[in-house]
Amino acid sequence: MKAKKLILGLFLLGLSLTSCGKGPSTLKEAYKDYFPIGITLNKENYKLFDDIIGNFNSMTCENEMKWSSIHPGDDVYVFDDGDRLIDYAKSQGMGVRGHALVWHKAVPSGIFYDNEGNYLTKEVMFEKLREHIFETVKHFKDDVYVWDVVNEAIDDSNDALKEDNSNVYFKCPWYDICGPEYVLKSFEYAREALDELEAETGREMNVKLFYNDFSLTNPNKRAKTVEMIQYLIENNAPIDGIGMQSHYHIGSFSIEEFKTSIETFASFDLEVQITELDVSVYDVNENVSSYEEGLPEEIEAVQTAIYDRLFEICREYKENITGITFWSPADDSTWLDHELGKKDYPTLFDIYHEPKSSFYEVMDF
Ligand code: GLA
Numbered sequence: 282m283k284a285k286k287l288i289l290g291l292f293l294l295g296l297s298l299t300s301c302g303k304g305p306s307t308l309k310e311a312y313k314d315y316f317p318i319g320i321t322l323n324k325e326n327y328k329l330f331d332d333i334i335g336n337f338n339s340m341t342c343e344n345e346m347k348w349s350s351i352h353p354g355d356d357v358y359v360f361d362d363g364d365r366l367i368d369y370a371k372s373q374g375m376g377v378r379g380h381a382l383v384w385h386k387a388v389p390s391g392i393f394y395d396n397e398g399n400y401l402t403k404e405v406m407f408e409k410l411r412e413h414i415f416e417t418v419k420h421f422k423d424d425v426y427v428w429d430v431v432n433e434a435i436d437d438s439n440d441a442l443k444e445d446n447s448n449v450y451f452k453c454p455w456y457d458i459c460g461p462e463y464v465l466k467s468f469e470y471a472r473e474a475l476d477e478l479e480a481e482t483g484r485e486m487n488v489k490l491f492y493n494d495f496s497l498t499n500p501n502k503r504a505k506t507v508e509m510i511q512y513l514i515e516n517n518a519p520i521d522g523i524g525m526q527s528h529y530h531i532g533s534f535s536i537e538e539f540k541t542s543i544e545t546f547a548s549f550d551l552e553v554q555i556t557e558l559d560v561s562v563y564d565v566n567e568n569v570s571s572y573e574e575g576l577p578e579e580i581e582a583v584q585t586a587i588y589d590r591l592f593e594i595c596r597e598y599k600e601n602i603t604g605i606t607f608w609s610p611a612d613d614s615t616w617l618d619h620e621l622g623k624k625d626y627p628t629l630f631d632i633y634h635e636p637k638s639s640f641y642e643v644m645d646f
Contacts, residue, residue: 304644308336308629311644315599319378319606321557324362327369330610333634339426340370341378341556341606343616346421347387352413354389360420367424378556378606379425381432381493382414383467385453393454403459410463411470418474423486427604429493429524429556430471431464435505437496449505464492464509465518472519489603493524493556498538503545510549522552522603527591531580532564534587540594547601555595557608559627560584560639561617571623576612581626581638588629588639596646612637 305311308318319339320330344350345362352358370377392409395401401409418428434456436448450456455463468490475486492509496502506523513520523546546553562580563569572580595602609615611630618625626632629640 308640308644309338311646312605315596316554316602317376317604319375319604320610321606321608322366322369322610324366326610326614327366329614330634333611333630334373334375337373337610338375339378339604339606340366340373340375341380342366343608344387346379346417347381347384348413349387349389351417352389355392358416358420363421367421371424377421377425378554378604379421379428379488380556381429382417382471383410383430383455383463384432385451385455386433390454393458400454400458403462406455406458406463407466410459410466414467414470415474415477418471418488419478422478422482423484423488425488427489427491427522427554428471430490430520431467432493433495434461434464434492435494435502435509437502446501449508461509461512465513465516468513468518468520489521489552490519491522491524491552491554491556492520493526495526495528495557497523497525498535498542500538500541503538503542507545507549510546510551514549520551522546522554524554524556526557526608527555528557528559528561528608529587530561530563530565531583531587532566534560534591536590536594539591540598543594543598543601547598552603553598553601554604554606555591555602556604556606558591558605559608559615559617560587561621561625561627563621563623563625572626573624576626576631584626585637585639585642589642592643593646 312318317339318337319341320337321341321343323343324345342363345366351360351363367377393400434450436446436451450461471490475488479486494506497506525542543553562572562576562584595605607628609628611634612626612628613632615625615627617627629637629643631637
């Protein structure tokens with residue numbers, strides 16, 4: 282009897298020691314030997330996640346570093362919101378992903394036209410591009426560790442993802458006026474601005490330069506992106522990596538395509554970062570009404586399995602993957618609610634910031 286009690290006692294002691302929290306309790310600790318784990322914040326919500334912020338060691342501003350936010354008019358630069366978010370990130374020990382220097386959205390439309398509404402010349406646009414990139418890069422210096430230099434330059438309009446569509450670049454004013462050179466020039470100017478900063482400060486600027494886009498697991502869009510990468514490399518563009526935004530939904534994640542994309546970009550000696558990760562619980566191929574009352578268990582299980590595999594693959598490719606950032610911090614604050622017009626639950630934390638089953642899966646390796 283005594284022996285039995287002793288064995289039970291030892292068993293319970295063992296159990297309590299294991300559950301005493303020997304393993305890491307935050308994402309950033311669990312992934313410290315892999316890559317930074319990031320979060321996206323904006324000027325309205327950045328103080329609302331104190332209870333989970335300790336999971337993250339990287340921060341992206343949702344809008345506060347985009348052209349229209351910091352450079353709303355010719356010669357008008359307003360860096361206050363970005364600076365405030367950077368101060369907050371620093372106070373929490375988070376690095377900052379700079380997002381994004383050049384995009385066809387979030388840019389004042391007037392910058393492309395003269396007084397008669399005609400497009401300005403390529404030369405004038407390159408001057409504007411250079412000035413914007415220099416001002417911005419030189420303002421933020423190495424408070425950012427990476428810049429998304431160009432966002433979404435690859436064609437994605439209407440039938441862009443069909444094989445018979447041969448447009449490589451998205452038809453926007455940047456492309457109409459400057460052709461693919463606007464992508465190349467953007468990288469060149471960003472590098473020149475960093476070089477100038479290095480000369481001025483006598484300090485090495487450890488700031489990587491990335492191209493960022495969505496649907497990069499789509500074979501057709503991936504092929505177009507490869508064409509652009511080849512063009513950039515042939516022209517000696519100072520590009521360090523590719524940002525795969527990774528806005529998935531429960532019907533869209535393909536493990537094989539995800540792997541192929543990482544391998545493809547890595548084959549050009551480029552780093553890969555997952556920059557805007559979320560997994561919507563609505564399969565866009567199915568017409569599902571809103572889960573207003575909460576996330577059904579069976580749907581959460583599908584989402585959890587996707588997060589589990591995705592992180593597993595990223596761990597497997599840790600030599601190539603240099604960061605994973607979630608586009609929304611928790612389910613109570615997601616752009617998808619607005620985008621889809623129904624309540625979505627795309628993150629690892631629920632609307633009360635409690636860890637979901639996906640959190641535990643991602644932590645368990
Ligand atoms: C794109 C952009 C982001 C953000 C999302 C939507 O992915 O890169 O900055 O605007 O769209 O919220």
